[in-house]
Amino acid sequence: MSHKYAAPAKVNLHLAVTRTREDGYHELDTSFVYVDVGDTLTIKSADDLHVRCSDESLDGEQNLVYQVLKAFGQKFQTKFQFNLGLDVFIEKKLPSQAGLGGGSSDAATALMVANVLWGIDCSKEELIAFATPFGADIPCFLFGQASMAKGVGENLLPYTEEIPTQFVVLAWPGVGVSTAKAFAHFDENKFHALTDEKAAAKVRARSDDGSFELGFNDLEQSAISLCSPLAMLLQSMREKSDRAWMSGSGSACVALCDSSKQAEELVGFLQEEALAAWVHIGHFVLKHPLQSKNDIGA
Numbered sequence: 001m002s003h004k005y006a007a008p009a010k011v012n013l014h015l016a017v018t019r020t021r022e023d024g025y026h027e028l029d030t031s032f033v034y035v036d037v038g039d040t041l042t043i044k045s046a047d048d049l050h051v052r053c054s055d056e057s058l059d060g061e062q063n064l065v066y067q068v069l070k071a072f073g074q075k076f077q078t079k080f081q082f083n084l085g086l087d088v089f090i091e092k093k094l095p096s097q098a099g100l101g102g103g104s105s106d107a108a109t110a111l112m113v114a115n116v117l118w119g120i121d122c123s124k125e126e127l128i129a130f131a132t133p134f135g136a137d138i139p140c141f142l143f144g145q146a147s148m149a150k151g152v153g154e155n156l157l158p159y160t161e162e163i164p165t166q167f168v169v170l171a172w173p174g175v176g177v178s179t180a181k182a183f184a185h186f187d188e189n190k191f192h193a194l195t196d197e198k199a200a201a202k203v204r205a206r207s208d209d210g211s212f213e214l215g216f217n218d219l220e221q222s223a224i225s226l227c228s229p230l231a232m233l234l235q236s237m238r239e240k241s242d243r244a245w246m247s248g249s250g251s252a253c254v255a256l257c258d259s260s261k262q263a264e265e266l267v268g269f270l271q272e273e274a275l276a277a278w279v280h281i282g283h284f285v286l287k288h289p290l291q292s293k294n295d296i297g298a
Contacts, residue, residue, distance in 0.1 A: 097176025099248025174277030215245030
């Protein structure tokens with residue numbers, strides 16, 4: 001019997017690059033909250049692993065869900081006398097390369113379900129440690145609640161500041177931004193944001209002083225340089241909302257509106273001016289929909 005499971009979007013409430021490591025990874029000071037929109041995974045037990053997607057270009061082994069589940073099954077296969085398989089169908093709603101964590105959220109949901117259906121029963125901390133090498137955004141979904149993160153995204157704590165309760169508008173310009181390219185552009189062009197160490201910017205001096213306000217994003221200028229439609233989208237959202245910013249490495253942006261009327265008018269303008277190819281009006285969500293075995297139905 002198959003069941004449907006939610007894979008929600010996330011928004012970064014702020015994102016600061018605090019260190020560029022010698023191995024090329026970037027350490028962050030960031031925060032995450034979920035949004036009431038996302039992909040849906042239909043999952044059932046199977047003898048082998050199958051991953052299909054409503055976007056057929058994401059079928060099979062190239063999908064992050066397949067890669068994470070395959071590695072998870074291989075890690076624990078020796079404990080079982082049967083094949084660890086699942087049949088997974090992903091109904092995509094979130095755009096790709098948008099900074100909303102769509103692929104990472106899919107992988108996190110699939111991993112949480114497999115952990116229960118396969119009877120592996122890893123703790124949340126064990127799942128996060130396992131999944132981090134596959135993507136820095138996966139841990140924030142496994143953590144299960146709005147969070148603050150440091151390191152490459154794996155050091156998580158509950159978010160302690162006030163979460164905005166206004167209407168939220170998400171908008172995507174129709175063109176994605178590669179996370180790798182956004183960070184590479186930042187490294188090449190934003191050295192002034194970091195301290196100078198051995199003629200190369202390595203560490204942000206103000207990373208721990210709590211000065212990052214809502215919507216601060218170190219990668220914004222790099223994303224705009226790589227995706228020109230983002231600039232017009234973000235400018236319009238800022239002009240017609242209480243506050244707007246870019247999520248993650250882009251190219252989706254989020255705006256806060258005090259009323260549904262203001263949110264609808266903003267969306268209407270973005271669509272009329274062809275500034276957004278995808279939009280959503282909703283609210284921030286503090287908890288992930290999969291909180292326990294009961295939510296998974298095992």
